[in-house]
Amino acid sequence: MRRKIPSTTALVCFEASARHESFTKAAQELALTQGAVCRQIASLESFLNVELFRRSRRGVRLTDAGLAYSRQVSAQLDAVERDTLSIMGQSGADVIELAVVPTFGTQWLLPRLKHFAQRAPQVRVNLTNRTRPFLFADTAFDAAIYFGDGDWPGTQAHRLMGESPAPVCSPALLAGRTALSAEQIARLPLLQQTTRPHVWRQWFNAQGLQVPHDMTGPRYELFSMLAKAASHDMGIALIPPFLIAQELARGELVIAHPQALHSDKAYYLMIPQRKVESEALKGFSQWLVECANAYSSTAWQI
Numbered sequence: 412m413r414r415k416i417p418s419t420t421a422l423v424c425f426e427a428s429a430r431h432e433s434f435t436k437a438a439q440e441l442a443l444t445q446g447a448v449c450r451q452i453a454s455l456e457s458f459l460n461v462e463l464f465r466r467s468r469r470g471v472r473l474t475d476a477g478l479a480y481s482r483q484v485s486a487q488l489d490a491v492e493r494d495t496l497s498i499m500g501q502s503g504a505d506v507i508e509l510a511v512v513p514t515f516g517t518q519w520l521l522p523r524l525k526h527f528a529q530r531a532p533q534v535r536v537n538l539t540n541r542t543r544p545f546l547f548a549d550t551a552f553d554a555a556i557y558f559g560d561g562d563w564p565g566t567q568a569h570r571l572m573g574e575s576p577a578p579v580c581s582p583a584l585l586a587g588r589t590a591l592s593a594e595q596i597a598r599l600p601l602l603q604q605t606t607r608p609h610v611w612r613q614w615f616n617a618q619g620l621q622v623p624h625d626m627t628g629p630r631y632e633l634f635s636m637l638a639k640a641a642s643h644d645m646g647i648a649l650i651p652p653f654l655i656a657q658e659l660a661r662g663e664l665v666i667a668h669p670q671a672l673h674s675d676k677a678y679y680l681m682i683p684q685r686k687v688e689s690e691a692l693k694g695f696s697q698w699l700v701e702c703a704n705a706y707s708s709t710a711w712q713i
Contacts, residue, residue, distance in 0.1 A: 418454075511541065519653060600646030602648040
């Protein structure tokens with residue numbers, strides 16, 4: 412059955428015209444004449460039976476329908492471009508599309524990837540941020556690194572390391588003290604992590620305290636955001652020290668209390684069952700687990 416899809420040329424002309432809200436600028440970008448762009452837009456409007464632009468002597472403006480459609484078309488064209496560049500860039504190499512929680516990927520994994528590249532030069536690892544689990548069947552990901560309990564249906568789990576977040580803040584908040592008591596911490600603004608909404612409650616409970624406002628305070632999605640906010644005296648945060656090793660070394664952040672929070676959750680490499688026989692993933696998972704074990708055996712534990 413023939414799909415009811417407009418021509419790619421019409422969609423590309425529409426996306427450029429919508430982005431600029433100008434047929435002239437779209438024509439310049441696409442190296443076409445203004446007349447050619449106008450004909451493509453008119454053809455698209457006829458195909459859809461919807462007015463996408465309002466024309467006037469001063470130019471063109473998107474209609475409400477045109478604005479909504481432009482967002483959808485732009486997203487789809489971007490996806491096609493990414494897929495095309497991915498295929499073009501493979502050049503016979505084994506490619507691993509890896510979803511990774513952002514701060515772990517940036518602060519811990521990326522500095523070590525060069526060693527995997529030396530070990531397996533024929534394998535390329537592409538990283539994309541994902542903060543929450545997803546369905547592998549709905550994505551192009553070959554594997555994922557996430558923080559949780561390792562229970563992800565349809566996958567093979569490889570435990571990497573625990574997290575053990577500790578209270579950290581800027582030296583200014585210590586006000587000359589070497590550390591803060593749990594009661595003193597409770598009186599400071601508590602910086603919250605979006606994907607760990609109960610972490611402060613768990614930490615205070617481990618200290619034998621119940622703090623009514625333990626889930627209130629500025630909320631940030633990434634540990635890197637928490638670290639930046641804490642370094643700017645905005646409050647105190649619970650962050651795994653291994654994710655802020657550089658900030659601690661530079662003195663931008665300090666450990667405010669010696670007690671870390673320990674839990675059964677950890678960072679895992681998750682591989683969907685349909686990919687477990689991939690030689691590239693076998694090599695990558697073996698290297699990554701070795702790397703994590705070596706780090707955990709030598710890392711500074713507070």
